Amino acid sequence: MAKTKHLLSPKLSLTFLSLLIVAATLAAAAATKGVDSPSSKTGRPRPFKKLNKPVVLMISCDGFRFGYQFKTDTPNIDLLISGGTEAKSGLIPVFPSMTFPNHYSIATGLYPAYHGIIMNKFTDPITGEVFNKGLDQKWWLGEPLWVTAANQGRKAVTLFWPGSEVPKGSWTCPKGLCPHYNSSVTFEERVDTILSYFDLPGSEIPDFLMLYFDQPDKEGHEYGPDDPRVTSAVSKVDKMIGRVIQGLKKRKIFDEVHVILLGDHGMVANCDKKTIYIDDLADSIKIPADWIDAYSPVLAMNPRWGKDVKNPGEKNAEVVAKMNKALSSGKVENGEFLQVYLKEKLPKRLHYSESSRIPPIVGMVGEGLIVRQNRTDAHECYGDHGYDNKYFSMRSIFIGHGPRFRRGKKVPSFENVQIYNVVAEILGLRPAPNNGSSLFTRNILSPFKET
Ligand SMILES: *[C@@H]1O[C@H](CO)[C@@H](O)[C@H](O)[C@H]1NC(C)=O
Ligand SMILES: *[C@@H]1O[C@H](CO)[C@@H](O)[C@H](O)[C@H]1NC(C)=O
Ligand SMILES: *[C@@H]1O[C@H](CO)[C@@H](O)[C@H](O)[C@H]1NC(C)=O
Numbered sequence: 373m374a375k376t377k378h379l380l381s382p383k384l385s386l387t388f389l390s391l392l393i394v395a396a397t398l399a400a401a402a403a404t405k406g407v408d409s410p411s412s413k414t415g416r417p418r419p420f421k422k423l424n425k426p427v428v429l430m431i432s433c434d435g436f437r438f439g440y441q442f443k444t445d446t447p448n449i450d451l452l453i454s455g456g457t458e459a460k461s462g463l464i465p466v467f468p469s470m471t472f473p474n475h476y477s478i479a480t481g482l483y484p485a486y487h488g489i490i491m492n493k494f495t496d497p498i499t500g501e502v503f504n505k506g507l508d509q510k511w512w513l514g515e516p517l518w519v520t521a522a523n524q525g526r527k528a529v530t531l532f533w534p535g536s537e538v539p540k541g542s543w544t545c546p547k548g549l550c551p552h553y554n555s556s557v558t559f560e561e562r563v564d565t566i567l568s569y570f571d572l573p574g575s576e577i578p579d580f581l582m583l584y585f586d587q588p589d590k591e592g593h594e595y596g597p598d599d600p601r602v603t604s605a606v607s608k609v610d611k612m613i614g615r616v617i618q619g620l621k622k623r624k625i626f627d628e629v630h631v632i633l634l635g636d637h638g639m640v641a642n643c644d645k646k647t648i649y650i651d652d653l654a655d656s657i658k659i660p661a662d663w664i665d666a667y668s669p670v671l672a673m674n675p676r677w678g679k680d681v682k683n684p685g686e687k688n689a690e691v692v693a694k695m696n697k698a699l700s701s702g703k704v705e706n707g708e709f710l711q712v713y714l715k716e717k718l719p720k721r722l723h724y725s726e727s728s729r730i731p732p733i734v735g736m737v738g739e740g741l742i743v744r745q746n747r748t749d750a751h752e753c754y755g756d757h758g759y760d761n762k763y764f765s766m767r768s769i770f771i772g773h774g775p776r777f778r779r780g781k782k783v784p785s786f787e788n789v790q791i792y793n794v795v796a797e798i799l800g801l802r803p804a805p806n807n808g809s810s811l812f813t814r815n816i817l818s819p820f821k822e823t
């Protein structure tokens with residue numbers, strides 16, 4: 373070895389040295405990617421002093437519309453934003469912008485057509501079976517993050533996340549790590565329970581934790597997004613984020629835990645005078661109520677033709693053509709705000725056709741519009757979501773804070789199916805096939821902890 377050294381000219385050894393440095397840097401970069409065990413001995417400086425492994429805490433505030441953070445003082449959310457990375461104009465939900473489809477898209481990285489939860493409530497057009505937020509395994513396709521974690525020997529905790537109670541792969545929804553949904557558990561209790569996992573001995577601290585708040589969605593539905601009670605709910609949620617931050621700071625791990633704060637969708641005001649009545653189409657086509665599985669914000673229609681109709685596809689196409697003609701005729705009140713499609717003909721960007729669970733006819737309802745059968749049921753003003761994900765009002769928030777998220781960085785808005793890969797990358801998990809882009813993680817995560 374010593375001999376070889378002598379053979380190198382000073383200039384060459386310098387080159388050799390730089391090559392070594394480059395190689396070492398590359399090796400360190402590969403190690404940070406965390407493909408191997410997070411505790412692999414690489415000799416590189418570790419960003420994790422106390423936890424000694426990457427940890428992700430994902431918090432969902434249901435129905436936190438993008439912009440709610442400007443309604444009132446939100447010092448705690450602001451602290452995550454200034455110290456972390458934010459989706460500049462909000463997080464884009466998947467269509468339909470409903471709670472169950474979106475929470476499960478965040479968890480699996482799949483569009484609803486592929487993860488199977490195509491609405492909060494639906495009837496399978498083929499079997500006639502009804503899904504209504506139930507826990508039967510057969511409905512829940514794909515591989516959510518808690519399963520990916522469990523399958524690869526990591527510890528996950530779910531404090532209420534749609535789908536988390538469903539046993540799947542190595543995930544059994546273990547007692548103590550996966551409490552059953554109970555809306556009466558106060559937000560304070562939820563936060564304190566999550567924090568208590570950080571008091572476990574080091575090796576027992578979970579790698580991945582999920583925390584869910586059913587606000588400000590509840591107030592948003594009840595009163596519409598622009599109501600003082602929604603502002604109070606935003607304030608309350610911010611205080612809970614403050615409780616999380618304080619709890620992590622007290623344990624001296626605030627800068628070590630990756631906190632991801634997000635929501636499933638936004639919220640828009642609905643009012644009776646913005647309603648489309650199906651019975652108003654009767655001059656062109658009579659649509660019986662039992663063809664309709666859901667009215668709005670997504671019109672889900674399954675004409676039940678019966679066995680003697682040989683070409684249901686053609687009949688459905690006829691229904692669509694007649695309905696659209698009537699709706700655009702100018703004779704149906706608010707008709708211009710509803711457009712009906714055979715599901716295969718829906719705009720591609722919605723990714724809403726490749727599932728036998730999606731009904732054959734889907735109506736896209738204009739932002740804030742309501743669809744009802746007739747004028748008999750009176751409602752007042754309220755708030756709703758579920759509309760086309762192109763509407764700005766359907767957007768929620770995304771903020772990432774922690775070692776792999778750059779401080780004060782803004783990224784362009786993105787769809788929530790990207791999040792699965794981001795969490796998998798931070799935790800060093802092999803991702804299951806999904807609809808996120810593997811390149812996306814490079815835009816949003818830094819390879820090293822910023823010093
Ligand atoms: C739900 O939580 C409340 C408050 O913690 C508790 O009193 C109640 O027993 C719980 N219900 C169930 C079914 O566990
Ligand atoms: C109005 O529609 C509902 C179904 O949404 C139906 O139960 C009711 O009978 C209808 N009323 C009239 C007057 O057609
Ligand atoms: C979404 O991902 C699933 C699973 O990998 C795949 O089968 C499907 O084709 C993907 N769809 C789109 C639109 O990318």
Ligand SMILES: [Zn+2]
Nearest residue numbers: 434435471636
């Ligand atoms: Zn929701």
